[in-house]
Amino acid sequence: MPSFDTKKIGEIHRELHSHLPSDPALRVKALESLLVEKGLVAQESIDNWIEMYAERIGPKRGAQVIARAWCDPDYYARLMEDAGQAIKDFGYEGHATEHLKAVQNTAFVHNLVVCTLCSCYPFSVLGMSPIWYRSAAYRARAVKEPRAVLAEFGVTLPEAVKVRVWDSTAELRYLVVPERPRGTEGWSEAQLAAIITRDSMIGTQRDLSLEPA
Amino acid sequence: MDGPQDLGGKESFGPIEVDAPDYREDWEARQWALSKLSSAPGVTIDWFRHGIETMAPSVYLSVPYFQKWNVNNLALAVDAGQFTLEECVAGHAAERAAPAPVLSKDDLEEMQRGMAADFSRPVEAPPGFAVGDQVRTEARLRPGHSRLPGYARGAEGVITAHHGAHLFADEGARGLHVAEHLYTVEFRAGDLWADAEGPDDTVCIDLWEPYLERP
Structure with missing residues (x-):
């Protein structure tokens, strides 16, 4: 013992x-x-x-979950209510996702996820974390200067958009739901999943491209 | 503890390597596998994290991430009496045991699915706070493991969610299974940092009730 x-x-x-x-x-x-x-x-x-x-484990899983939420309002409601349960529809539950919480980007709020004390990450839906997520620089800076951090990832936020940083200090894990881009009306879940990137689900990307990631 | 792990808000780390791969070296993926496939008996997630926190700050800040996991796996196994220090240094077991059964990729995918762990527990005590309450975090540093980041000590915020009671990390690192009410507390950046880049931006932190008091 x-x-x-x-x-x-x-x-x-x-x-x-x-x-x-x-x-x-x-x-x-x-x-x-x-x-x-x-x-x-x-x-x-x-x-x-x-x-x-x-x-078998990677950000394609999270992308499929978000694509379904974009297409199916009932699934979206369940995802926002209890993402840890909602991912079980796909069989994607597992390491570090039992207490998963989905947080929605809007025209006025941008969400960014970090773990300043170690490197907590929703592994079962996003796979291995990127090196930068585990780095001292990201862990130190994301809470104090999120806008400067986002700028390094190529994201410039208008002042009207508020940043909400989630520091994963307990056993909750966070999954950012990016905004569905314009021009994707009528797309299938598979088409949508192909443009949803890992970084957009961590919050270090905001606008998704219409080209597959 | 005021260990090297408490990085939030620390300065001078420089730019983020935004294009870095998931792994730099093959041994990192291998260490990830070893950490997920084995654990010294009786180790809680909180004791695992606390073990890493006791590394010398100069070492913690200079070695690759998964090297910390590697030395911590060895240290926790030595502490629990599973390995000896001599075996770790030699890189071989003093005595060989019968080989473990081979797990297929399907077995391992199922094992990964089974790692979903529920940390919520029923408690008798009613929650001390409700959504919308203004709270202040304790200013004094607790001994041992704590998940109240240094940058949010003695800070005022608002409770935005109550998650029921979850196993309390501080006690988990002592091998005890004690549940406390868990809340998400939202702090204004301007209340955390004198030089906040966007004072009305916020930081949300999941905190157990013992860390919180009424302002």
Whole structure:
């Protein structure tokens, strides 16, 4: 069982830092070898996880969810009420999405999601987070200067548009619902899903292009 | 704790690498797999996060993200008695056990779906606050793990949602399963930062009741 002792775990971290090889690839190999040799994880399962994750879990899932919400007012209402439940229609529930909350961009509000304390992310609907989302710069700056951050992503907000930043401090996770672009009237869910980007669901993109992402 | 993880509002990190890929190195995807496929016995999500927070700030801020996960997985396993420090340094187990069963991609997709975890719990105590209430966050720093970011300590905001009671992170990092009422609190940027770029922009933070008081 864990000690749940702050001083003890800090001491173990210092010991490991002084004695492990500095190359992170070797450190990961050490963890992998220990787990495999102790019969806790099979080597093939690790390879299978990496392939499964790359092939099956990713932002295409979130895009399909949002495309349906754009097309189906009842589904939209359910998504806004309880996104963690609504994604179960697609079987997309999983890691870090049980308490998922959808937040809607409007002509007057732009939503931006961050986790300043670690890097919480709705993995099961968006897949692996981008490196910048996990970076110190994004985590530090998104809450204090969201407009400057957005400008680096090419988003310039009029002053009339208010920014609402969501800092994911508990087990709620946030999914931004971008505005449906003009010129997509009559499009199918599949056509719409193709133009919805990962960044638009984090909030670092605002206007979607009509060209597939 | 006032650890290196509490980055909100810290300055001088420079521009964001907006075009960076999901992974820079193959070992990062591998570490992600190892973290999701294994955990030392009894580890809570809050103890996992707290472990990373105890890294020396100079190390925390200088190593790649998944390297922190890697050393933390090793540290938590040593702490729980699953690995020894010597085994971690050697990179091999002192004794070999029977191999684990192989999980197929379909098995793993199902496992991923099963990771949906409900943190809400029933509690007897009624909520102390309601939507629309003005609240102030506590100004003093709590010992151990806390999910009240430093930039929002001693700040006034408005409750915009009540989520029922959820397992309280501070106690989870002590191995205890205690639920407290959880709220979303919206803060005006101008109340958080003297030099806010848009004073009426807001930051919403999910906070448990023990962090909050009436102003």
